[in-house]
Amino acid sequence: MLLDIKNLHVSINGKEILKAFNLTVNKGEVHAIMGPNGTGKSTLAAAITGREGYEITQGEIWFNGELINDMSPDERANKGIFLSFQYPVEIPGVSMTNFMRTALNAKREFNNQPPVSASDFLKKMEEMKNLVEIHSKLTNRSVNEGFSGGEKKKNEIFQMAMLEPTMAILDETDSGLDIDALKVVAKGVNALRADDNGFVVITHYQRLLDFIVPDFVHVMYDGSIVKSGGKELALELEANGYEWIKEAVAEK
Amino acid sequence: MKETNSSVLESAILKKFSNLTLDHADDSDYMTQIRRQAFEAFKSGGLPRRTEEKWKNSKFDQVLENQMEFLTEKPEYNTEVSEIFHCSIHGFTTQVEAFLNGWYYTPNKNPLKVHDNGLIIGSIRAAQHQYPELFNLHFGKIAQHNQHGFSVVNMGLFQDGLFIYVPDGVFVEESIQLIKMVNAAKKLMINTRNLVILGKNSRLSLMHCDDSVNHQSSLINTVSEIFVGENATLDLYKLQNINDVTCLINSTSVWQSRNSRVKVNVITLNGGTIRNELNVDLQGEGAEADLNGIYLMDKKQQVDNQVFVNHAVPHCNSSELFKGILDEESTAIFNGYIHVNKDAQKTNAFQRNNNILMTPDAKVDTMPFLEIYADDVKCSHGATIGQLDNEAMFYLRQRGINEKDARLLLMYAFAAEVTDKIDITPLRVNIEDMVKKRLRGELSICEKCVLHCSTPDIPLEFEIDLSKI
Numbered sequence: 260m261l262l263d264i265k266n267l268h269v270s271i272n273g274k275e276i277l278k279a280f281n282l283t284v285n286k287g288e289v290h291a292i293m294g295p296n297g298t299g300k301s302t303l304a305a306a307i308t309g310r311e312g313y314e315i316t317q318g319e320i321w322f323n324g325e326l327i328n329d330m331s332p333d334e335r336a337n338k339g340i341f342l343s344f345q346y347p348v349e350i351p352g353v354s355m356t357n358f359m360r361t362a363l364n365a366k367r368e369f370n371n372q373p374p375v376s377a378s379d380f381l382k383k384m385e386e387m388k389n390l391v392e393i394h395s396k397l398t399n400r401s402v403n404e405g406f407s408g409g410e411k412k413k414n415e416i417f418q419m420a421m422l423e424p425t426m427a428i429l430d431e432t433d434s435g436l437d438i439d440a441l442k443v444v445a446k447g448v449n450a451l452r453a454d455d456n457g458f459v460v461i462t463h464y465q466r467l468l469d470f471i472v473p474d475f476v477h478v479m480y481d482g483s484i485v486k487s488g489g490k491e492l493a494l495e496l497e498a499n500g501y502e503w504i505k506e507a508v509a510e511k
Numbered sequence: 512m513k514e515t516n517s518s519v520l521e522s523a524i525l526k527k528f529s530n531l532t533l534d535h536a537d538d539s540d541y542m543t544q545i546r547r548q549a550f551e552a553f554k555s556g557g558l559p560r561r562t563e564e565k566w567k568n569s570k571f572d573q574v575l576e577n578q579m580e581f582l583t584e585k586p587e588y589n590t591e592v593s594e595i596f597h598c599s600i601h602g603f604t605t606q607v608e609a610f611l612n613g614w615y616y617t618p619n620k621n622p623l624k625v626h627d628n629g630l631i632i633g634s635i636r637a638a639q640h641q642y643p644e645l646f647n648l649h650f651g652k653i654a655q656h657n658q659h660g661f662s663v664v665n666m667g668l669f670q671d672g673l674f675i676y677v678p679d680g681v682f683v684e685e686s687i688q689l690i691k692m693v694n695a696a697k698k699l700m701i702n703t704r705n706l707v708i709l710g711k712n713s714r715l716s717l718m719h720c721d722d723s724v725n726h727q728s729s730l731i732n733t734v735s736e737i738f739v740g741e742n743a744t745l746d747l748y749k750l751q752n753i754n755d756v757t758c759l760i761n762s763t764s765v766w767q768s769r770n771s772r773v774k775v776n777v778i779t780l781n782g783g784t785i786r787n788e789l790n791v792d793l794q795g796e797g798a799e800a801d802l803n804g805i806y807l808m809d810k811k812q813q814v815d816n817q818v819f820v821n822h823a824v825p826h827c828n829s830s831e832l833f834k835g836i837l838d839e840e841s842t843a844i845f846n847g848y849i850h851v852n853k854d855a856q857k858t859n860a861f862q863r864n865n866n867i868l869m870t871p872d873a874k875v876d877t878m879p880f881l882e883i884y885a886d887d888v889k890c891s892h893g894a895t896i897g898q899l900d901n902e903a904m905f906y907l908r909q910r911g912i913n914e915k916d917a918r919l920l921l922m923y924a925f926a927a928e929v930t931d932k933i934d935i936t937p938l939r940v941n942i943e944d945m946v947k948k949r950l951r952g953e954l955s956i957c958e959k960c961v962l963h964c965s966t967p968d969i970p971l972e973f974e975i976d977l978s979k980i
Contacts, residue, residue: 276585308909310905311901311905317880330745331908331913331914332908332909333908333909333911333912333913333917336908336909336910336911337911341909342909344909347906348900348902348903348905349923350900350903350906350907350921351924351928352923352924352925352926352927352928353907353920353921353923357920358907358920361912361920362907362910362911362912362915365910365912365913365916366911369911382540392601401924402906418910422910422911495856511964
């Protein structure tokens with residue numbers, strides 16, 4: 260079991276957003292989480308990654324057999340949890356190279372490995388840039404600064420490829436992407452899929468799931484998962500919208 | 512000012528003034544007259560108090576009750592500068608002009624050097640006699656708009672200072688590094704005054720370093736007047752790394768002629784109470800001034816940047832970027848005053864001041880002040896006071912970078928916008944490195960020149976052998 264979330268309740272400023280949320284992700288699996296706006300999908304991503312301000316009032320998040328409820332964001336990251344941000348942050352003045360090297364070496368230090376050599380690092384950068392078809396030089400560019408919407412999302416997948424997480428959460432990676440960029444992002448994710456890692460793909464639309472084919476699809480509504488199924492559930496949602504889910508929940 | 516109301520420092524200054532004739536017997540008639548005028552001005556004005564608008568939040572009033580002494584006589588210096596002071600940055604050499612306790616450090620008898628290309632460098636005391644025409648033309652005129660108690664005292668009581676004359680068409684290849692060291696057993700008030708004259712089409716890069724080499728509290732009061740001739744280029748670096756108890760006023764006034772270009776970088780890494788005054792007078796069409804500053808303060812330190820840009824004529828550009836990081840209980844003041852004359856059409860004037868407060872006890876007062884009388888101008892200003900960006904912090908930490916390193920990365924990045932503007936690459940690398948060390952709390956200020964620090968893989972040669980002084 261890679262990720263095991265049990266009866267999770269999360270509040271922001273005293274308002275409960277996640278309510279008795281449960282999810283289990285095993286190695287080698289891709290889970291899609293769908294649902295209308297404001298049902299707590301991004302809150303889930305924030306809670307798993309340990310973002311400040313998201314208070315776990317009840318429940319447990321287990322990662323690789325360890326309870327991570329109280330771990331710092333960086334410790335969770337170094338243990339292998341990665342978030343592809345819905346809105347990647349621009350950080351003027353921090354170069355992509357410096358940022359990536361610092362992050363990579365932080366992880367290596369965490370795992371008692373020596374820092375990466377300059378030549379190995381640059382080789383890896385080139386390789387992963389090619390994977391997500393980033394053609395511009397990153398050396399002198401600040402993190403996400405002046406990147407187009409598509410470039411920012413490619414950059415997230417690039418970072419994921421560099422850091423090789425065991426658990427990646429993609430938070431609306433498809434939003435704002437044209438079909439070509441979407442294919443590139445999906446190609447990157449598919450290349451990284453392996454037997455020893457897992458993905459949680461948060462999305463509104465079925466479109467992304469044509470390219471990143473999930474093993475499971477979950478529908479979130481009002482802070483918890485209300486329906487789960489195989490990849491065909493996504494098609495059903497695409498055809499019928501979310502209204503029937505809402506009605507079904509209301510009837511209960 | 513009535514004698515009975517005067518502070519301890521003002522009384523000491525008055526006493527010092529009463530000895531003018533004796534202390535400055537070697538002055539020219541012109542100089543004697545100027546000093547006497549300053550004496551009269553001081554008698555009526557005294558030193559500034561917080562009640563004055565431009566000194567409102569200044570901690571300078573704390574020096575008023577300090578017992579300070581003056582070094583009236585120039586001590587004998589017998590050792591070459593290179594033997595007591597050596598500062599080396601890989602790939603960057605400077606021509607060092609040193610001052611110790613306010614006196615020009617010349618072991619030989621000649622206080623003024625004339626180079627083959629006509630460049631003159633040396634003591635301002637000697638220059639008033641040897642080059643009276645140049646001296647009298649500019650001295651006291653460039654800084655005349657910036658008059659307050661301390662500048663008046665400086666005018667009347669300055670001991671010594673650096674004089675530089677760059678003749679028309681001369682490019683000074685090697686940067687001139689003005690090093691002001693303070694090392695005395697007593698609490699000193701040091702008044703120095705510099706005069707720099709750039710002829711037409713000339714070029715000069717000047718580094719003005721204020722350092723202290725002991726832990727005595729002193730009051731350093733420096734005024735620099737710089738005349739920049741037509742189509743001349745000046746790069747000025749003001750580097751400050753003084754101890755926590757020293758008070759420094761570093762007032763620089765620049766007069767810019769037609770098509771001249773001036774770039775100033777003010778880098779304040781440490782100091783008790785620092786007031787940087789930067790007055791730029793754009794008096795010739797097509798002149799450009801690019802003014803940048805970074806300040807990194809902690810403990811109870813204060814830095815006060817007073818920047819005044821006067822657009823007197825049309826078609827001039829000025830830009831100001833001052834950024835600061837304030838930790839612990841430190842305070843910063845930024846007062847940016849832009850004046851655009853009614854004839855100064857097609858003016859471009861920009862100003863920005865950004866601050867990061869690391870603690871709830873740190874404080875910033877930022878006061879932009881634009882006075883615009885022309886109607887066809889582009890002027891803008893902006894000021895921010897904030898904390899480190901939480902979104903960016905989380906982004907970095909989500910990638911595995913710990914909180915401390917993430918903060919440092921963001922602070923370097925914040926400072927880099929200013930340090931990136933340093934054109935001399937080896938100097939920029941060094942200053943960036945110093946900023947990093949300063950932010951990590953590893954920068955030592957005592958017994959070290961502000962430029963001392965270096966990356967570990969670059970050989971470093973530096974020491975001051977105080978036993979030889």
